[in-house]
Amino acid sequence: MDEYSGIRELKGIGEKAEKTFGKVGVHTVGELLHYYPRGYEVYEDPVTVGELEEGRTMTVSGAIYGRVQVGGSPKMQITTLYLKDLTGTLKVVWFRMPFLRNTFARGGVVTLRGRIVCKKEGLVMEHPEIFYPSIKYEEKRASLQPVYPLTNGLTNNAVLKAMKQAAESVDLGDGILPEALRKEYGLAGYGEAIRGIHFPKTKEEFYHARERLVFEEFLLFILSLRMLKEQEDRVLNPYCFKEQEKIGEFLKKLPYELTDAQKSVWREIRQDMTGIHVMSRLVQGDVGSGKTVVALLAMLFAGVNGCQAAMMAPTEVLARQHFENIRRMLSEYEIPLHTELLTGSMTAKEKKEAYARISSGEAQLIIGTHALIQEKVAYQRLALVVTDEQHRFGVKQREALAGKGEYPHILVMSATPIPRTLAIILYGDLDISVIKELPKNRLPIKNCVVDTGYRNTAYQFMKKQILSGRQCYIICPMVEESDSLEVENVTDYTEIVKETMGRGITVSCLHGKMKEAQKDEIMEKFARNEIQILVSTTVIEVGIDVPNASVIMIENAERFGLAQLHQLRGRVGRGGHQSYCIFMSASKSKETRERLEILNHSNDGFFIAGEDLRLRGPGDLFGIRQSGILDFRLGDVFQDSKILKNASEAAKALLEEDSKLTDPKNSQLKKALEHVVAKNALETTL
Ligand code: ADP
Ligand code: MG
Numbered sequence: 001m002d003e004y005s006g007i008r009e010l011k012g013i014g015e016k017a018e019k020t021f022g023k024v025g026v027h028t029v030g031e032l033l034h035y036y037p038r039g040y041e042v043y044e045d046p047v048t049v050g051e052l053e054e055g056r057t058m059t060v061s062g063a064i065y066g067r068v069q070v071g072g073s074p075k076m077q078i079t080t081l082y083l084k085d086l087t088g089t090l091k092v093v094w095f096r097m098p099f100l101r102n103t104f105a106r107g108g109v110v111t112l113r114g115r116i117v118c119k120k121e122g123l124v125m126e127h128p129e130i131f132y133p134s135i136k137y138e139e140k141r142a143s144l145q146p147v148y149p150l151t152n153g154l155t156n157n158a159v160l161k162a163m164k165q166a167a168e169s170v171d172l173g174d175g176i177l178p179e180a181l182r183k184e185y186g187l188a189g190y191g192e193a194i195r196g197i198h199f200p201k202t203k204e205e206f207y208h209a210r211e212r213l214v215f216e217e218f219l220l221f222i223l224s225l226r227m228l229k230e231q232e233d234r235v236l237n238p239y240c241f242k243e244q245e246k247i248g249e250f251l252k253k254l255p256y257e258l259t260d261a262q263k264s265v266w267r268e269i270r271q272d273m274t275g276i277h278v279m280s281r282l283v284q285g286d287v288g289s290g291k292t293v294v295a296l297l298a299m300l301f302a303g304v305n306g307c308q309a310a311m312m313a314p315t316e317v318l319a320r321q322h323f324e325n326i327r328r329m330l331s332e333y334e335i336p337l338h339t340e341l342l343t344g345s346m347t348a349k350e351k352k353e354a355y356a357r358i359s360s361g362e363a364q365l366i367i368g369t370h371a372l373i374q375e376k377v378a379y380q381r382l383a384l385v386v387t388d389e390q391h392r393f394g395v396k397q398r399e400a401l402a403g404k405g406e407y408p409h410i411l412v413m414s415a416t417p418i419p420r421t422l423a424i425i426l427y428g429d430l431d432i433s434v435i436k437e438l439p440k441n442r443l444p445i446k447n448c449v450v451d452t453g454y455r456n457t458a459y460q461f462m463k464k465q466i467l468s469g470r471q472c473y474i475i476c477p478m479v480e481e482s483d484s485l486e487v488e489n490v491t492d493y494t495e496i497v498k499e500t501m502g503r504g505i506t507v508s509c510l511h512g513k514m515k516e517a518q519k520d521e522i523m524e525k526f527a528r529n530e531i532q533i534l535v536s537t538t539v540i541e542v543g544i545d546v547p548n549a550s551v552i553m554i555e556n557a558e559r560f561g562l563a564q565l566h567q568l569r570g571r572v573g574r575g576g577h578q579s580y581c582i583f584m585s586a587s588k589s590k591e592t593r594e595r596l597e598i599l600n601h602s603n604d605g606f607f608i609a610g611e612d613l614r615l616r617g618p619g620d621l622f623g624i625r626q627s628g629i630l631d632f633r634l635g636d637v638f639q640d641s642k643i644l645k646n647a648s649e650a651a652k653a654l655l656e657e658d659s660k661l662t663d664p665k666n667s668q669l670k671k672a673l674e675h676v677v678a679k680n681a682l683e684t685t686l
Helices: 015-023 029-033 098-102 134-140 156-169 179-184 190-198 203-229 245-253 260-274 291-304 316-332 348-360 395-402 420-426 452-467 490-501 516-527 562-569 590-601 605-616 621-627 641-657 664-683
Strands: 039-042 057-072 077-085 088-095 109-119 122-131 144-147 280-285 308-312 339-342 365-368 382-387 409-414 431-435 446-450 471-475 507-510 533-536 549-554 580-584
Touching: 015 156, 029 156, 057 088, 057 098, 057 134, 077 098, 077 109, 088 109, 109 134, 122 134, 144 156, 156 190, 179 641, 190 203, 203 641, 203 664, 245 291, 260 280, 260 291, 260 409, 260 431, 280 291, 291 308, 291 316, 291 365, 291 382, 291 409, 308 395, 316 339, 316 365, 316 516, 339 348, 382 395, 446 452, 446 590, 452 471, 452 490, 452 549, 452 580, 490 507, 490 533, 507 516, 549 562, 562 590, 562 605, 580 590, 590 605
Parallel strands: 088 122, 280 409, 280 431, 308 365, 308 382, 339 365, 382 409, 446 580, 471 533, 471 549, 507 533, 549 580
Antiparallel strands: 039 144, 057 077, 057 109, 077 088, 109 122
16 A cells, blocks of 8 residues: 555445545545644543533543443433542433443542533533543653544544555655755654554654654745746847836826935835846835835836736725726826726726736736736736735736746745845745835824723714814624624614714725625725715725725624734824824624734734734744745744745755756655646635
8 A cells, every 4th residue: 555545445444434534535555644733632630520610621530439320212322420529529421321230339539530510419521522531642651642524424543544554554654855964954854754643652752753744844935935936037128128217207207206215115116127137026014005006106107108007906996996096197287108008807898808908918006906817808018026925826827827928027025024044045035025114194093992882982083083084993803694693784884884984974884795895986985085984894905095095994803814903903103194094893702902903013023923823823924824835834934934944945945956856765755846847836816
């Protein structure tokens, strides 16, 4: 049996089990071995009856007191045992296991591990796992027992049994890492790692095993990225852009002066675009730091030099906003460039017309969503592609857009605060610029964390702000009626707000289930201040820019990650007005309070990201997980950044020595890599 054998070859796995395992993506023995536990249970030292606590799963040892009884109804037989030690007597029950009666001898010593519940008669242990005679517990004591992700019909025991068999009967060999490399980084052997991840005897064993597997994951990822890119050498810049007066005029007409950070990034971009090689640049900057105008400058630069530039945004609402803004600025500043919008919700006729203008070159600055990379779109002379809010896209989408041009300049905008070292690895081929400061006219947002008792006061506060000319957002998390047990329903909620605000204040709601056209209409009205309060779900999370909005109130703040809250908060404080963010939460838990306090005291995205990580462990950090590119089975690019760095180094060294991985010692690695690349290709729906 080897890793490529079907799991039917394992004893006890028939057609039915095969199907069930299939549901979780396990078809071969190798896939089974890489089906990692989602956690571990620790078999702690037994405690005394007196030390038991309600609500916990605990282990207790004692003598069997009296006779074991079977009662209850024929349908639900209940077996009852009393266990006694020096500190007290505990009632223990099992359901539907009458045969247990004959298992135990009176006075025998038994160890039981189960959940403690509180009943009328006091603490009761329900349906525990039995170690009898007691000595049997010793085998498990202090060990970590794997807990697997399960699905209907798949039990933990079934996975465990199959896993044990597989781990014992497959010759695991060296795995994909060349021996020298493994030694260099002090990693566990392959068999050791696989056994260690499933059946670690100690925490140390687990860490050691995990390190190796994470290293492997990262290494494959980095190598496959390199393979996707293939062209190792930078492409020569085929465009000869000249400095143009128009750009200077545009800058003069802007209602503000660029910040120093914006200026220096713009200088870098200009140097790139007029340099020897094609630009590949990532621009990072916190929410509201003014990334859009920098991207726009680059687009103008391409436009006035007779080329096309395209900008891809993750949502239609955002694409339309960019489009409207850019079009307005160009006409105000009398820059004769034609802008074009292309989104999925446009009618077939509209799209056809847009395609025609794009392919004829009439459209010069093209703004849109994924629609920009559809097959039917052909560009005439695409010299620059910009992706806004990069973390919402995968590498493949970015590349698909670039593939629309000959060798266009690439500019990637992101608010995701990834540490520089990490960014270098993940966006290996990109140069990185950071916009470190916010525009000078900004006042720091004032924050507060309150409970729902404060809601009315908050409404009154918003009313005042609106009377002085401002606008407000209120964030409700869910729309569906069914989800509204604890969560305010957005539509009902909007009605309540309307009533509270009274006449003269227009309140509208916005949610993801609306038609795009309807969303756009509402957003445009909000931008024109025809709507004063926008009650919305998180659809406004990224990018939306209405500088006149000065208050955002976030209901059920406890439901969001810190990073997401920071993005939401970034919708205000985008102009010169003092802005406010109200985090509303009914939760009294200490953890929630502690999390929200971080936001209360800081407006700095990089700091918050770090704290988020410290508190929650890696989660949906700044939505970065949604991109799919950073979804590893075991590894976490933040927590395991050191392993990531090592893997990156190793990848570099490997390719320097053996660029096509043809050396026999790299054969296993090459095979695995081809598998990964093939899988990626399959998943690409483009
Ligand atoms: P983000 O970096 O979050 O994408 P935007 O580019 O949307 O931010 O900019 C936020 C707001 O700040 C916009 O209304 C924009 O017009 C404004 N802005 C950008 N740069 C400056 C600046 N240098 N001075 C003042 N306001 C600016
Ligand atoms: Mg933006």
